[in-house]
Amino acid sequence: MPRKPRSSKSPMVSFSSKGEAVSLKQLAAHLNLSTTTLSLVLNDAPTAVSIPQETKDRIFSAARELNYRPNYLARSLRVQRTHTFGVIVPELSDGYSSMVLNGVEAVLSTKGYFYLTASHLHREDLLVDLPRMLAERQVDGFIAVDTPIRFEPNLPTVNVSGHENVPGVTNVILNHQHAAELGIGHLYNLGHRNIAVIKGQEFSSDTGVRFDTICAAAAKRQIPIDKRLTIQLSGDSPSPEVGYLAMKSLLATGEKFTAVFAFNDISAIGAIRALEEMGLRVPADVSVLGFDDIYAAAFHNPALTTIRQPLFEMGSLAARTLLERLTEGEDAGIPEVLSVEPTLIVRNSTGRVTQAG
Amino acid sequence: MPRKPRSSKSPMVSFSSKGEAVSLKQLAAHLNLSTTTLSLVLNDAPTAVSIPQETKDRIFSAARELNYRPNYLARSLRVQRTHTFGVIVPELSDGYSSMVLNGVEAVLSTKGYFYLTASHLHREDLLVDLPRMLAERQVDGFIAVDTPIRFEPNLPTVNVSGHENVPGVTNVILNHQHAAELGIGHLYNLGHRNIAVIKGQEFSSDTGVRFDTICAAAAKRQIPIDKRLTIQLSGDSPSPEVGYLAMKSLLATGEKFTAVFAFNDISAIGAIRALEEMGLRVPADVSVLGFDDIYAAAFHNPALTTIRQPLFEMGSLAARTLLERLTEGEDAGIPEVLSVEPTLIVRNSTGRVTQAG
DNA sequence: TCGTTTTAGTAAATCGTTTTAGTAGCATTT
DNA sequence: AAATGCTACTAAAACGATTTACTAAAACGA
Numbered sequence: 188m189p190r191k192p193r194s195s196k197s198p199m200v201s202f203s204s205k206g207e208a209v210s211l212k213q214l215a216a217h218l219n220l221s222t223t224t225l226s227l228v229l230n231d232a233p234t235a236v237s238i239p240q241e242t243k244d245r246i247f248s249a250a251r252e253l254n255y256r257p258n259y260l261a262r263s264l265r266v267q268r269t270h271t272f273g274v275i276v277p278e279l280s281d282g283y284s285s286m287v288l289n290g291v292e293a294v295l296s297t298k299g300y301f302y303l304t305a306s307h308l309h310r311e312d313l314l315v316d317l318p319r320m321l322a323e324r325q326v327d328g329f330i331a332v333d334t335p336i337r338f339e340p341n342l343p344t345v346n347v348s349g350h351e352n353v354p355g356v357t358n359v360i361l362n363h364q365h366a367a368e369l370g371i372g373h374l375y376n377l378g379h380r381n382i383a384v385i386k387g388q389e390f391s392s393d394t395g396v397r398f399d400t401i402c403a404a405a406a407k408r409q410i411p412i413d414k415r416l417t418i419q420l421s422g423d424s425p426s427p428e429v430g431y432l433a434m435k436s437l438l439a440t441g442e443k444f445t446a447v448f449a450f451n452d453i454s455a456i457g458a459i460r461a462l463e464e465m466g467l468r469v470p471a472d473v474s475v476l477g478f479d480d481i482y483a484a485a486f487h488n489p490a491l492t493t494i495r496q497p498l499f500e501m502g503s504l505a506a507r508t509l510l511e512r513l514t515e516g517e518d519a520g521i522p523e524v525l526s527v528e529p530t531l532i533v534r535n536s537t538g539r540v541t542q543a544g
Numbered sequence: 545m546p547r548k549p550r551s552s553k554s555p556m557v558s559f560s561s562k563g564e565a566v567s568l569k570q571l572a573a574h575l576n577l578s579t580t581t582l583s584l585v586l587n588d589a590p591t592a593v594s595i596p597q598e599t600k601d602r603i604f605s606a607a608r609e610l611n612y613r614p615n616y617l618a619r620s621l622r623v624q625r626t627h628t629f630g631v632i633v634p635e636l637s638d639g640y641s642s643m644v645l646n647g648v649e650a651v652l653s654t655k656g657y658f659y660l661t662a663s664h665l666h667r668e669d670l671l672v673d674l675p676r677m678l679a680e681r682q683v684d685g686f687i688a689v690d691t692p693i694r695f696e697p698n699l700p701t702v703n704v705s706g707h708e709n710v711p712g713v714t715n716v717i718l719n720h721q722h723a724a725e726l727g728i729g730h731l732y733n734l735g736h737r738n739i740a741v742i743k744g745q746e747f748s749s750d751t752g753v754r755f756d757t758i759c760a761a762a763a764k765r766q767i768p769i770d771k772r773l774t775i776q777l778s779g780d781s782p783s784p785e786v787g788y789l790a791m792k793s794l795l796a797t798g799e800k801f802t803a804v805f806a807f808n809d810i811s812a813i814g815a816i817r818a819l820e821e822m823g824l825r826v827p828a829d830v831s832v833l834g835f836d837d838i839y840a841a842a843f844h845n846p847a848l849t850t851i852r853q854p855l856f857e858m859g860s861l862a863a864r865t866l867l868e869r870l871t872e873g874e875d876a877g878i879p880e881v882l883s884v885e886p887t888l889i890v891r892n893s894t895g896r897v898t899q900a901g
Numbered sequence: 902t903c904g905t906t907t908t909a910g911t912a913a914a915t916c917g918t919t920t921t922a923g924t925a926g927c928a929t930t931t
Numbered sequence: 932a933a934a935t936g937c938t939a940c941t942a943a944a945a946c947g948a949t950t951t952a953c954t955a956a957a958a959c960g961a
Contacts, residue, residue, distance in 0.1 A: 207698070210917055221941045226919060234920095237938050259681040260626065261917035264617045264946045271660070271681075279646045280839070285637040292636065292663055301681065303628070303658045306649055324616045324628075324658065341564070427843035456843045463845070482637070486784035486813045488820070488845040567947060578911050583949055591950095594908050618947030621916045 209253045218249050272302040273321030276332045279306055281425035282481040287332050287347055290502025309390045309423055328509045333392050343512040345505040350392050359505050359525045366494050366529035367400035370448055370476055373531055375408050378540035379446040383416040385433055387450040415442050420454055430457025438465055445540045452477035452484045452493055470538035480532055490534035497527050566610045575606050629659040630678030633689045636663055638782035639838040644689050644704055647859025666747045666780055685866045690749050700869040702862040707749050716862045716882045723851045723886035724757035727805055727833055730888055732765050735897035736803040740773040742790055744807040772799050777811055787814025795822055802897045809834035809841045809850055827895035837889055847891035854884050
């Protein structure tokens with residue numbers, strides 16, 4: 188039985204080779220085949236073995252000629268998978284998130300995945316709304332970066348630098364104890380005994396462990412961290428200013444110290460600025476130790492000695508883990524914690540202690 | 545005619561309040577209403593005036609109770625709009641792109657839009673493949689950042705720092721002439737007459753204009769840029785190293801100069817490192833002028849004098865423009881060029897010339 | 902009382918795919 | 932000659948919304 192005439196589309200060459208998108212249905216009409224056949228052939232489905240090569244070639248060349256582009260929306264709706272992740276970060280331009288994202292993207296791009304980015308800016312409302320909105324867009328999973336989990340993780344989730352123990356969430360974390368050992372050990376070996384510590388902002392998920400492990404490493408060496416030499420960052424600007432202000436206020440107390448263990452490179456840079464403004468040279472008078480090893484660290488003046496976090500690797504590990512959880516299924520149990528190792532990078536912002544503080 | 549029995553779903557209270565997603569169909573069955581009615585009410589369609597408030601309330605509260613979440617995929621497929629943009633950048637962690645993205649996101653998040661990010665890494669294949677893949681995912685438009693357009697822009701496109709004249713593409717660009725005037729003017733006023741220039745990498749879209757406008761501004765002041773004092777960045781690392789290497793090789797030539805106009809802050813920082821390694825003080829012996837005003841610029845040592853590009857604003861302008869092109873329709877004609885103004889930020893890396901170079 | 906309008910909805914088509922369950926025709930067994 | 936198996940396909944039902952084009956009943960107007 189002949190199909191009902193399709194408004195005479197078939198014989199026309201119709202679409203210009205560089206024209207608008209043509210749908211599978213149009214392509215099928217053009218070829219006098221069913222969309223079923225086209226779909227099977229184009230996706231190289233197992234069933235397609237019975238389709239003769241000649242037909243396949245016809246389909247392929249027509250697809251090329253009419254510039255057929257599958258509509259991912261329709262496909263995703265049908266197969267219930269979007270090949271898209273939702274990535275939630277505090278902020279984009281802090282140097283930290285973008286390094287992690289780089290690692291995420293390096294992995295995803297090789298697997299045909301894309302990701303939607305959303306910044307929560309430390310706002311509680313966004314911490315619950317963004318995941319919901321991303322879920323409505325049917326992302327296959329979440330990657331959170333330094334972000335508290337304020338949502339029911341009913342989708343596979345990996346949190347980079349997450350310290351909460353949420354069922355269903357895999358945490359990718361630095362070996363903080365090792366990091367503290369490296370940092371305090373380095374300063375200790377240089378002769379420092381009065382070490383100031385710049386704590387992270389309250390909202391940063393690393394703040395707690397970072398400080399605790401540093402205190403433990405110091406106590407272990409009989410040089411407990413003095414409360415009066417501890418100062419906390421405040422304000423959520425991603426600029427060194429927060430470190431600058433923190434150091435200013437520490438200096439104002441008049442307490443003596445020969446070294447500073449900063450929460451991150453950004454605040455270390457700010458702290459150095461404050462120290463130099465007071466006429467203190469780095470590292471001659473005060474050593475400053477950073478954390479993270481962002482690009483700027485190596486080229487700061489003085490070049491920053493720092494504890495390197497492998498941010499790119501943490502991002503790619505997060506992405507690989509999420510992909511695995513998706514393809515392997517969760518039956519095998521989901522990993523709770525994946526740990527990566529820090530490295531001490533010695534540059535010029537730390538030095539041997541000269542006179543007692 | 546009664547609908548065929550639906551495996552007895554209707555009377556059960558079924559889904560737990562915090563359960564899996566329920567579809568509109570299920571919600572409708574639960575309420576003994578049609579999906580049509582629900583859709584009209586939930587979307588507050590004009591037709592819904594005839595639905596009594598009582599029914600509306602029933603729908604709203606059931607939606608809340610059963611935790612109804614519209615499936616954006618299905619909706620987008622139907623309405624042919626995804627409220628999603630594709631954003632194409634060279635690389636994420638160069639400090640530049642992420643600032644622009646920040647601006648983009650600030651605007652999009654208030655409008656219910658999301659975006660997919662893709663990095664082309666200056667690879668020709670990705671420059672043509674990524675836009676196609678994003679188009680298959682039915683993005684509503686493109687925002688490109690410092691990216692050559694290697695695709696038929698059959699979707700509304702805005703290019704930040706684009707200098708090609710592609711029909712259908714709106715370019716958001718800095719007023720380069722003004723920028724060059726500010727920079728050269730500043731150095732000239734400080735007494736500099738022998739100014740070295742660090743050109744950008746070949747792949748950067750600003751490289752050409754930046755250099756030409758600088759030369760023009762210098763020529764206008766009778767101090768034409770000497771070819772032997774011009775050096776070009778090479779390599780696509782986003783670290784200051786490229787600037788360091790460039791300055792090293794310039795210094796190796798033995799040519800004399802009292803100031804350097806760098807392509808951007810990153811390369812300025814690298815150049816300063818190279819200069820200081822040679823025992824030249826900045827700014828006492830050589831002034832260094834940066835470009836962009838990334839976060840690190842203010843806290844570098846010495847703090848960078850630089851030409852500020854309003855990157856955040858460029859991103860948000862791009863996003864606003866794209867949204868407008870979408871809602872207004874293209875009938876009114878599309879803007880070809882939107883220009884933003886640079887600012888001179890004077891800090892400590894430039895100073896009055898002391899002895900003739 | 903008859904015709905019209907309003908009210909309160911609904912059935913079915915649609916978006917562009919994938920996938921399940923066939924089927925018609927031919928060749929090969931038994 | 933009936934049964935079986937292959938080959939080369941296809942019809943129709945998903946996926947989960949939106950939207951067009953209705954309709955039955957009630958209210959209203961003359």
